[in-house]
Amino acid sequence: MAELSERSGVPVATIKYYLRERMLPVGEYTSPNQAVYDERHVDRLKLVRALLEVGGLSVSAVVAVLAAVDDEEMPLTWAFGVAQHALPNPIDPTAPRRARLHELAPGEVVDIDPLHPELAAVFAARGWAVSADNPGIAMAARVLDTYESLGLSHLKSTLAPYAEAAERVAEADLGAVGLRDDRAERVESVVVGTVLGDALFAGLRRIAQEHISQQVFPDSASVQR
Amino acid sequence: MAELSERSGVPVATIKYYLRERMLPVGEYTSPNQAVYDERHVDRLKLVRALLEVGGLSVSAVVAVLAAVDDEEMPLTWAFGVAQHALPNPIDPTAPRRARLHELAPGEVVDIDPLHPELAAVFAARGWAVSADNPGIAMAARVLDTYESLGLSHLKSTLAPYAEAAERVAEADLGAVGLRDDRAERVESVVVGTVLGDALFAGLRRIAQEHISQQVFPDSASVQR
Numbered sequence: 001m002a003e004l005s006e007r008s009g010v011p012v013a014t015i016k017y018y019l020r021e022r023m024l025p026v027g028e029y030t031s032p033n034q035a036v037y038d039e040r041h042v043d044r045l046k047l048v049r050a051l052l053e054v055g056g057l058s059v060s061a062v063v064a065v066l067a068a069v070d071d072e073e074m075p076l077t078w079a080f081g082v083a084q085h086a087l088p089n090p091i092d093p094t095a096p097r098r099a100r101l102h103e104l105a106p107g108e109v110v111d112i113d114p115l116h117p118e119l120a121a122v123f124a125a126r127g128w129a130v131s132a133d134n135p136g137i138a139m140a141a142r143v144l145d146t147y148e149s150l151g152l153s154h155l156k157s158t159l160a161p162y163a164e165a166a167e168r169v170a171e172a173d174l175g176a177v178g179l180r181d182d183r184a185e186r187v188e189s190v191v192v193g194t195v196l197g198d199a200l201f202a203g204l205r206r207i208a209q210e211h212i213s214q215q216v217f218p219d220s221a222s223v224q225r
Numbered sequence: 226m227a228e229l230s231e232r233s234g235v236p237v238a239t240i241k242y243y244l245r246e247r248m249l250p251v252g253e254y255t256s257p258n259q260a261v262y263d264e265r266h267v268d269r270l271k272l273v274r275a276l277l278e279v280g281g282l283s284v285s286a287v288v289a290v291l292a293a294v295d296d297e298e299m300p301l302t303w304a305f306g307v308a309q310h311a312l313p314n315p316i317d318p319t320a321p322r323r324a325r326l327h328e329l330a331p332g333e334v335v336d337i338d339p340l341h342p343e344l345a346a347v348f349a350a351r352g353w354a355v356s357a358d359n360p361g362i363a364m365a366a367r368v369l370d371t372y373e374s375l376g377l378s379h380l381k382s383t384l385a386p387y388a389e390a391a392e393r394v395a396e397a398d399l400g401a402v403g404l405r406d407d408r409a410e411r412v413e414s415v416v417v418g419t420v421l422g423d424a425l426f427a428g429l430r431r432i433a434q435e436h437i438s439q440q441v442f443p444d445s446a447s448v449q450r
Contacts, residue, residue: 046375054371059313077438084431122429128436136431143425146279147417150271154404155418161397162422163429165390170433172386175440192372193380194434198389200368201430202423204347204388206309206361208395209419211353213302216399 002028004037008045015045023048023066047188055195061086065195065207069187076177079187084135084196116141118156122163173197226252229262233270245286248273248291264423272413282421286311294412304412308419309360341366343381347388397423412428413426 004027005012018024043067046187050058051065068074068082071097115123119140122128130137149157177189229252232238242251249269252260269291276282276290293299293307297377339349347353355362372380402414 002336006396015426041249043376050371050375054367076442077435080434080438084434104271110375126433128432129439130432130435134432134435135327136428136435139424140432142279143428145423146275146421148415150275150413152269152410152414152417155414157401157404157420158394158397158418158422158425161393162426162432163299165393166426166429166433167437168386168390168393169383169430170437172383172390173434175431175435176380176382178441179382185377187432188375189377189380190374193383196368196371196380197383198427198430199278199364200383201387201426202367203361203364204364204391205394205398205423205426207353207355207359207365208388208391209309209353209398209416210302210355210359211239212392212395212399213305214354216403 001035001037004041004045008042010045010049018048020082021063023059023062024126029062030120045097047192050192051195055087055200057086057195065191069184069191074187076183076190080189080194081131083191084189087135087195087198094130116144118159120143122159126163126167161163169197226260226262229266229270233267235270235274243270243273246288248284248287272417275417276420279424280312282311282420290416294409294416297408299361299412301408301415304415305419306356308416310359311416312360312420312423341369343369343384347384349384351388351392371422394422394426 001012001015004010005015008015008176011016019026024041027037027041029035047069048062048066051062052059057065065082065086068079074082077083115137119137142157146157147153173190173193176193180186180189226237229235230240232239235243240249246250249266252262252266254260272294273287273291273375277284281291290307293304332408340362344362347356350387369381372378381400398415398418401418402411403409405414
């Protein structure tokens with residue numbers, strides 16, 4: 001374990017914690033006090049650390065996500081679902097949402113009618129068809145409702161270009177997954193790309209906002225914060 | 226205050242808390258126990274609630290953001306910076322980052338050289354020029370480094386299409402802000418659109434991922450979670 005700690009850069013106490021929480025499989029025991037860890041343990045350690053510290057997942061979410069990586073029977077599209085549901089939802093789940101979304105059964109394919117009207121228009125325009133429990137539906141609907149309640153309905157003008165950009169991003173996500181042939185590597189790509197891709201896109205959006213705002217509102221002078 | 230609570234749907238105890246934390250200005254006193262609140266208070270109450278509950282901002286971040294809304298001298302591009310810095314950063318700020326980014330002075334315009342090499346290529350390709358303390362730079366660099374350390378460098382293939390999509394999203398953000406003429410409404414649009422736009426885009430990405438994954442990997446059967 002000391003060697004595993006050295007090779008991965010993860011402290012022994014942290015490794016023991018990961019083992020206790022079943023986020024890391026135990027090595028093969030060669031004596032009661034000695035277990036052998038191999039390259040797969042080093043890789044798994046790095047993955048656990050990235051999901052917890054960079055992705056901000058909870059321990060239980062990491063366990064769920066690792067189960068998907070290890071389940072050789074799980075279809076790739078399901079892995080997306082596991083990754084999406086494991087992600088910390090920036091929208092407070094206890095806050096009231098549109099009741100109609102809750103009334104749909106899990107796994108039921110969304111009919112356009114019960115959707116938020118602006119979202120329904122986007123689904124129709126883009127030909128999107130997804131399951132009713134896709135967590136993105138409630139997230140997007142909640143934001144649109146908030147724009148409306150704040151008297152900032154003009155912000156809804158971003159919905160159509162956002163949806164087109166989201167489709168380009170999803171195509172890039174799937175394209176990257178397709179670059180690997182091995183099933184386990186594909187699922188790992190789905191999980192890591194879904195979890196960390198939000199942060200990558202949000203970072204790029206902040207950079208692009210500053211760049212574009214200087215062009216659109218050049219009278220605002222140089223940016224000094 | 227009872228009437229303000231009724232009209233806004235926010236409990237009196239919560240209103241008192243907002244007043245105490247200076248997120249809501251006190252009304253005009255007509256007697257020692259009676260203050261008059263008007264439409265602006267109702268609007269401000271809704272905004273505070275949306276930033277705290279839907280946007281997930283801290284109280285101190287809300288105070289900073291409201292100061293930007295109320296400061297009539299603040300240039301619009303600065304308001305983007307205030308909103309961006311107020312946002313909860315999904316990347317753990319205590320985690321080690323590329324030292325070279327920290328060495329740059331706040332406000333200093335980023336030279337392409339000290340940037341993460343993949344990000345530098347994107348900056349060059351898109352002609353982006355932003356201040357060194359744009360929080361998106363460290364966010365994006367951290368994700369790219371994590372892809373690399375996990376042996377998932379093929380996920381970096383998403384960077385260029387993400388950057389193009391981020392620019393489209395930023396153009397939509399700025400376009401929406403330009404739909405309003407009033408300065409206070411513009412700043413409010415910047416703040417709310419920046420804070421909630423991340424959640425709107427993340428939601429749409431989850432929907433698009435499911436839609437596209439069914440097309441790319443149709444053998445994965447129907448999506449049932």
